[in-house]
Amino acid sequence: MPIVTTRSVVLQTYPYSDTSKILRLLTLDHGPQSVMARGALRPRSRLSGVLEPFADGTATFYFKPDRDLHTLSDFELTRERQALGRDLQRYAAASVLCELVLRLAPAERDLSLYGVLVGGLDALLEAPPGTVPGTALAACWSLVDVLGFGPDLSGCASCGDDLSERNGRLDVREGTLFCERCLPGGGVLPPPELDHLRRLAEGDPTGPGPSARQVRLLVEFIRHHAAEGVHLRSLDFLLAEEIP
Numbered sequence: 001m002p003i004v005t006t007r008s009v010v011l012q013t014y015p016y017s018d019t020s021k022i023l024r025l026l027t028l029d030h031g032p033q034s035v036m037a038r039g040a041l042r043p044r045s046r047l048s049g050v051l052e053p054f055a056d057g058t059a060t061f062y063f064k065p066d067r068d069l070h071t072l073s074d075f076e077l078t079r080e081r082q083a084l085g086r087d088l089q090r091y092a093a094a095s096v097l098c099e100l101v102l103r104l105a106p107a108e109r110d111l112s113l114y115g116v117l118v119g120g121l122d123a124l125l126e127a128p129p130g131t132v133p134g135t136a137l138a139a140c141w142s143l144v145d146v147l148g149f150g151p152d153l154s155g156c157a158s159c160g161d162d163l164s165e166r167n168g169r170l171d172v173r174e175g176t177l178f179c180e181r182c183l184p185g186g187g188v189l190p191p192p193e194l195d196h197l198r199r200l201a202e203g204d205p206t207g208p209g210p211s212a213r214q215v216r217l218l219v220e221f222i223r224h225h226a227a228e229g230v231h232l233r234s235l236d237f238l239l240a241e242e243i244p
């Protein structure tokens with residue numbers, strides 16, 4: 001039974017019995033893993049209060065190759081991020097990041113994904129109050145991109161127009177843009193809004209505070225394109241948080 005020690009982010013936790021906890025982790029070296037933290041809910045446990053969502057640290061566990069649940073023996077905290085839970089916008093976005101990783105992370109080691117997740121959580125934790133909405137959307141788009149679901153925003157997928165002067169529309173299901181002429185209908189993005197979407201999708205949180213429309217576009221995109229009909233509860237949080 002090999003012992004594994006690897007950097008890990010806590011994505012989700014739930015109690016198991018009165019004293020133990022099950023953790024869903026994204027590990028740096030072995031992709032997503034589930035571990036049982038025996039006794040972690042006992043008040044005197046050294047892991048009490050440590051194993052909370054959004055935290056990262058170095059996990060040591062007994063790895064059973066043919067099993068889905070391994071046994072945690074230690075977790076050395078690098079950064080706890082419990083402050084994310086005190087602000088609904090930050091919490092909502094951090095939850096979207098973790099839920100997307102839970103649903104869509106590849107089974108094997110993915111350094112880029114790990115880096116984007118930790119970078120996104122840190123950015124959400126450190127963002128000055130006025131910049132939280134932009135930071136939230138940029139972090140979510142970056143994660144969608146590293147998971148391989150990013151939209152192609154280069155120009156109209158039909159006629160090739162770069163949409164710098166013409167209104168565009170995002171086809172959420174296809175993950176591509178069309179100009180108004182090639183795909184008529186409502187929900188057009190004027191060039192400044194498309195420019196803003198492109199910046200957010202590249203992970204750039206600067207620029208004007210995102211409109212409610214930018215939030216809806218992200219949520220719709222994740223719902224139809226990345227989550228494939230699976231209901232992500234955290235998306236409801238993101239929508240419920242009023243972004244002016």
Ligand SMILES: [Zn+2]
Pocket residue numbers: 156157158159160161178179180181182183
């Ligand atoms: Zn076109």
